[in-house]
Amino acid sequence: MAAQQGPRRGKRSDKPTIADVAALAGVSVSAVSKVVNNRPGISPPTRQRVLDAAEKLRWSPSATAVALRGARTRAIGMVAGRAADVLAADPHFSVLISGIEAELAPADYGLLLHIVGEEPSAEERAYRRLAEERRVDGVILTESRIGDTRFELLRQLRLPAVLVGTPWRDDPVVSVRAGGEQDAGIREAVDHLADLGHRHIAYVSGPEDRVHTVFRRRVFEAALEERGLRPTRIVVSEFTADAAVRAVRQLLAEPQRRPTAVLFANDTMAVAGMSAARRLGFEVPRDLSIVGYDDLPIGELVYPRLTTIGQDLVQLGRSAATAMFALLDGSPESAQPPPVRPPSLIPRESTGPAGGVGG
Amino acid sequence: MAAQQGPRRGKRSDKPTIADVAALAGVSVSAVSKVVNNRPGISPPTRQRVLDAAEKLRWSPSATAVALRGARTRAIGMVAGRAADVLAADPHFSVLISGIEAELAPADYGLLLHIVGEEPSAEERAYRRLAEERRVDGVILTESRIGDTRFELLRQLRLPAVLVGTPWRDDPVVSVRAGGEQDAGIREAVDHLADLGHRHIAYVSGPEDRVHTVFRRRVFEAALEERGLRPTRIVVSEFTADAAVRAVRQLLAEPQRRPTAVLFANDTMAVAGMSAARRLGFEVPRDLSIVGYDDLPIGELVYPRLTTIGQDLVQLGRSAATAMFALLDGSPESAQPPPVRPPSLIPRESTGPAGGVGG
DNA sequence: ATGAAAGCGCTAACAA
DNA sequence: TTGTTAGCGCTTTCAT
Numbered sequence: 001m002a003a004q005q006g007p008r009r010g011k012r013s014d015k016p017t018i019a020d021v022a023a024l025a026g027v028s029v030s031a032v033s034k035v036v037n038n039r040p041g042i043s044p045p046t047r048q049r050v051l052d053a054a055e056k057l058r059w060s061p062s063a064t065a066v067a068l069r070g071a072r073t074r075a076i077g078m079v080a081g082r083a084a085d086v087l088a089a090d091p092h093f094s095v096l097i098s099g100i101e102a103e104l105a106p107a108d109y110g111l112l113l114h115i116v117g118e119e120p121s122a123e124e125r126a127y128r129r130l131a132e133e134r135r136v137d138g139v140i141l142t143e144s145r146i147g148d149t150r151f152e153l154l155r156q157l158r159l160p161a162v163l164v165g166t167p168w169r170d171d172p173v174v175s176v177r178a179g180g181e182q183d184a185g186i187r188e189a190v191d192h193l194a195d196l197g198h199r200h201i202a203y204v205s206g207p208e209d210r211v212h213t214v215f216r217r218r219v220f221e222a223a224l225e226e227r228g229l230r231p232t233r234i235v236v237s238e239f240t241a242d243a244a245v246r247a248v249r250q251l252l253a254e255p256q257r258r259p260t261a262v263l264f265a266n267d268t269m270a271v272a273g274m275s276a277a278r279r280l281g282f283e284v285p286r287d288l289s290i291v292g293y294d295d296l297p298i299g300e301l302v303y304p305r306l307t308t309i310g311q312d313l314v315q316l317g318r319s320a321a322t323a324m325f326a327l328l329d330g331s332p333e334s335a336q337p338p339p340v341r342p343p344s345l346i347p348r349e350s351t352g353p354a355g356g357v358g359g
Numbered sequence: 360m361a362a363q364q365g366p367r368r369g370k371r372s373d374k375p376t377i378a379d380v381a382a383l384a385g386v387s388v389s390a391v392s393k394v395v396n397n398r399p400g401i402s403p404p405t406r407q408r409v410l411d412a413a414e415k416l417r418w419s420p421s422a423t424a425v426a427l428r429g430a431r432t433r434a435i436g437m438v439a440g441r442a443a444d445v446l447a448a449d450p451h452f453s454v455l456i457s458g459i460e461a462e463l464a465p466a467d468y469g470l471l472l473h474i475v476g477e478e479p480s481a482e483e484r485a486y487r488r489l490a491e492e493r494r495v496d497g498v499i500l501t502e503s504r505i506g507d508t509r510f511e512l513l514r515q516l517r518l519p520a521v522l523v524g525t526p527w528r529d530d531p532v533v534s535v536r537a538g539g540e541q542d543a544g545i546r547e548a549v550d551h552l553a554d555l556g557h558r559h560i561a562y563v564s565g566p567e568d569r570v571h572t573v574f575r576r577r578v579f580e581a582a583l584e585e586r587g588l589r590p591t592r593i594v595v596s597e598f599t600a601d602a603a604v605r606a607v608r609q610l611l612a613e614p615q616r617r618p619t620a621v622l623f624a625n626d627t628m629a630v631a632g633m634s635a636a637r638r639l640g641f642e643v644p645r646d647l648s649i650v651g652y653d654d655l656p657i658g659e660l661v662y663p664r665l666t667t668i669g670q671d672l673v674q675l676g677r678s679a680a681t682a683m684f685a686l687l688d689g690s691p692e693s694a695q696p697p698p699v700r701p702p703s704l705i706p707r708e709s710t711g712p713a714g715g716v717g718g
Numbered sequence: 719a720t721g722a723a724a725g726c727g728c729t730a731a732c733a734a
Numbered sequence: 735t736t737g738t739t740a741g742c743g744c745t746t747t748c749a750t
Contacts, residue, residue, distance in 0.1 A: 105475060110494065386721085391744095423744095427742085
């Protein structure tokens, strides 16, 4: 009742504010504030009246006002330093984001996405703005690079950061990654192939400026050597389908040193590689076995279904978000999250016994 | 100079504020504000001093403060009402987002993403919070539904909205869509198949609560009839790979009324359907021709490459962002953006002459 | 051309 | 237990 004379400037029916709620509930604004923030010192009846008033007015605290006041922004940032089309082609990001969102949404946090080009300067600018403009409480990063400068930048900017993946050297950053045997997946894949009789196994790696790229290649080499096999061909290229196609052409060109199995650095490349092989007249898995990495949905869509090394990207995303929350709560000790299930081989249809025409 | 006694509360080296810049430049805060907002009434020398000071302090206006003051949030919202994993499997969204970001980024706008579950209530809640908390200046929607309630909600919330796609009935909403012949793609596809001798063409549609789903099916039927063919089988299902597989099984089950070509409502289903057919022993395109819709990157990755109906999703995203800007600038007349190139057939390898074993 | 001051909606000291 | 009030960093009249 007793709506004050004219309801604030000009337009009526403007968004309600904390003052409106306070007025309707017949209490002070600080009482309302205490209620919505679960602060002590409010009697149950008062509390209820405030809640009712807020409900009736469909009011919830203005995120910007809260943020300005110094509290949380309730938003986490993510900067993708890749060309937009590359990103669209590789669902890796989407899956990760799904996981992150799964944690953010219930906490009523939003994900502020910035897709900037490949140039590092654009990336840096994006982080700077995120920090300077105080748009987010923290950022989640992926794909740490060798000699990564982002963490240093973020520390300067005092922007809490969580990395999905393995940090470079001892970059003092909170990171979430697969637990225990991070190399388990690749080892299993190599064992799987070796057990199937493959002796010529190739690995198509991605650009070696990434920490995980190098790590995976090394694990591959080590695993092969342990089985007494020599790493047959390592083709380093880019993370694109085209690169995968070129790599396969090259691998299959010379009959005498042709591999009977190929491991790819990710599923997109593996699928592209598989198609390329078939276009060249090789049957999969009869003439060539193919293994991917990531276990993206696409692997189950294609024919034959892609054998791949699965890492739980969704869970990785969730953990990253959880870690971020811990970090923001000022408990960096507990921020290092429990490890995620290690990557493991998911045998499907694209691998089979060695001994086709390519043998 | 003459930094005031202690530089504000506690910690020094806190983020600089407009006051710091003003002090360093030896002017008032309002002068600084005018400069950064390109307001008139500032002499060139003063202007320069302010710019220099801001530069030196690495200051840029706090987004939250600006937003609170009533100006722009510089963020656009997007709510995905789908299960996170579905979303990850269908890159449709990612591609669209690429396009949107391509426009937002240069304007220094961010994209605030919310992935909520399938339940409509969660979706509504997300929009409400976006509006009530004033987190974004507007939202971009996709996939208008028949009887869509979102636009009414958004109007209530006074949240500017732009739809990518065809609105339901005359939902008074700004929308971006393909120009001219929106049915061009499907007609071309039907012509293409008919010219190849196909007489039994099936269409695997998605859930018919979507506006575009129904539209596409109708165009398909009309196009077939114009060629004197009867729409052979319409299987309505969900937008998932599994559904596509089931549909294909069903279509290929009865030899006497088996189609020789199938059009799918999207590329993901088409790829899944193609695999299913091949698993059942049908060669593509020898025994069965397949056509997708969207022209997602996956279509070029698989073997055989997918013939599909391409719509420029990236451009659609860009246009949506552009339209949003116009809307926010208060020029709704100019908000309706120029139409995007109409969808058109992209013939690749998954279609061929009718007359395989299935004929 | 420039500056002082009043808020935007909220939280947290501090009073009562 | 409750209310008063001073800002958070910025924009914008309104004076000067």
